[in-house]
Amino acid sequence: MNRVGFALKWFLFVWMVVVIWAAFMWIPSAEGFKGESSRIVFFHVPTAWVATLAFLVSCIASGMYLWRREPKYDFGAAVSAGLGLLYAVLATVTGAIFAKIMWGAYWNWDPRQTSITILLLIYAAYFALRSAVADPEKRATLSAVYSILAFVTVPFLMFIVPRIYFSLHPDVMTNADPDNSLDSAHLIVLLASLAGFTGLSVWLYSVGTRIEKIRHRRRQEVL
Amino acid sequence: MSRWLAEALAVAAKDLRAEFRTRVALNSLALFALTTLAAVSYTIGPYRLAAEDRPFLLSVLLWIVIFFAALAGLDRSFVKEEESHTAPLLRLAAAPTVVWAGKLLYNLVLIFVLMAMLAPLFCVLMGFEIAMPWRFVVVLAVGGYGLAVITTIVAAIIAQAMTRGALFSVLSLPLLLPLLIIVIEGTRAVAMGDLASFSESLRAMITMAGAMTIVSAFLFPIVWRD
Numbered sequence: 001m002n003r004v005g006f007a008l009k010w011f012l013f014v015w016m017v018v019v020i021w022a023a024f025m026w027i028p029s030a031e032g033f034k035g036e037s038s039r040i041v042f043f044h045v046p047t048a049w050v051a052t053l054a055f056l057v058s059c060i061a062s063g064m065y066l067w068r069r070e071p072k073y074d075f076g077a078a079v080s081a082g083l084g085l086l087y088a089v090l091a092t093v094t095g096a097i098f099a100k101i102m103w104g105a106y107w108n109w110d111p112r113q114t115s116i117t118i119l120l121l122i123y124a125a126y127f128a129l130r131s132a133v134a135d136p137e138k139r140a141t142l143s144a145v146y147s148i149l150a151f152v153t154v155p156f157l158m159f160i161v162p163r164i165y166f167s168l169h170p171d172v173m174t175n176a177d178p179d180n181s182l183d184s185a186h187l188i189v190l191l192a193s194l195a196g197f198t199g200l201s202v203w204l205y206s207v208g209t210r211i212e213k214i215r216h217r218r219r220q221e222v223l
Numbered sequence: 224m225s226r227w228l229a230e231a232l233a234v235a236a237k238d239l240r241a242e243f244r245t246r247v248a249l250n251s252l253a254l255f256a257l258t259t260l261a262a263v264s265y266t267i268g269p270y271r272l273a274a275e276d277r278p279f280l281l282s283v284l285l286w287i288v289i290f291f292a293a294l295a296g297l298d299r300s301f302v303k304e305e306e307s308h309t310a311p312l313l314r315l316a317a318a319p320t321v322v323w324a325g326k327l328l329y330n331l332v333l334i335f336v337l338m339a340m341l342a343p344l345f346c347v348l349m350g351f352e353i354a355m356p357w358r359f360v361v362v363l364a365v366g367g368y369g370l371a372v373i374t375t376i377v378a379a380i381i382a383q384a385m386t387r388g389a390l391f392s393v394l395s396l397p398l399l400l401p402l403l404i405i406v407i408e409g410t411r412a413v414a415m416g417d418l419a420s421f422s423e424s425l426r427a428m429i430t431m432a433g434a435m436t437i438v439s440a441f442l443f444p445i446v447w448r449d
């Protein structure tokens with residue numbers, strides 16, 4: 001495992017370098033965007049994707065904790081929620097930069113911006129709850145319940161709220177507009193970037209859960 | 224099933240009886256709502272807003288008053304059981320889903336009492352004209368139900384934690400925000416007589432309240448079991 005893990009880590013490193021090079025140097029700037037702003041899609045979409053994935057993992061790990069009651073699932077849920085929060089912030093920042101270049105303002109309460117703000121609030125509240133309960137088992141149970149509740153609201157933020165209001169955000173999920181579709185070179189780099197970011201978050205997740213396990217063991221040694 | 228319902232009603236009735244002895248929750252709900260309404264009505268009143276802005280701004284204000292008043296009073300439902308140490312007895316006396324349903328009914332009654340008092344008063348004081356009054360009642364009922372479902376499960380969670388008062392708002396508001404946005408849109412739609420938009424937001428409201436009902440019915444026994 002260790003040698004494979006080491007090789008994978010270096011592979012990931014090379015992969016991300018290639019993705020960054022391709023995103024900035026290889027791909028020509030897309031038409032219909034101001035300046036070089038289209039390149040941000042190779043980072044904005046993967047961070048948003050990884051954030052969604054991390055929240056999904058957090059929800060599944062919370063469910064597993066409630067079912068099996070093993071501490072490792074609680075670590076998984078907490079680490080994953082932390083990663084999701086980090087990537088959601090990155091997606092917000094890259095999105096705001098793109099909005100500034102394309103539409104002239106960093107922040108305009110576009111439905112997507114509103115929904116990501118609520119998402120950030122929800123997971124910030126998750127950590128507020130974690131810090132408010134001292135007993136580890138009770139903390140794990142209560143935060144698992146809250147995490148599942150939070151995940152139920154996510155589809156409403158992502159799909160329903162932007163539908164009710166007019167949004168400038170390009171519609172990625174239901175791509176009905178043929179002008180919005182990507183050409184094949186862009187698609188390849190985007191998919192490579194998605195894979196790279198997913199790999200990166202898997203690696204971060206495994207490091208995070210290992211740290212939590214060590215902390216847990218240390219606490220038990222002290223007791 | 225009928226036995227389950229009877230037990231749930233008994234839990235709700237017990238809470239309502241205890242509530243009417245002290246009226247702590249009802250007083251804080253009502254006073255919060257009336258104070259905010261007085262402030263809003265004094266500053267804005269029926270003439271201050273431009274006609275085209277009215278449906279938007281008044282529906283936002285109405286729901287802000289309702290939601291924040293709810294946050295001021297609805298955390299009591301479980302916290303009072305923990306504070307008076309009656310929770311263990313309730314655990315012995317009734318099944319977890321019965322307790323959940325009872326508390327939900329109790330919160331629902333409180334919210335509907337609040338709304339029955341506040342909504343007409345708001346419409347009169349602010350000159351809020353509703354094009355489709357019966358559909359407005361539907362929006363209030365479904366929105367109030369969603370509010371009750373979410374605050375019930377969050378109240379159950381925070382009753383187990385420390386620093387309860389602050390945590391209730393912190394945990395409730397993010398979960399309530401999508402619902403708040405949708406009910407505001409629905410209220411604007413009924414005020415303007417916009418049937419398509421009303422139907423869309425009503426469907427979103429029902430989906431959200433339904434999903435939350437099912438999820439909290441499943442999760443509540445885990446929180447309650449301790």
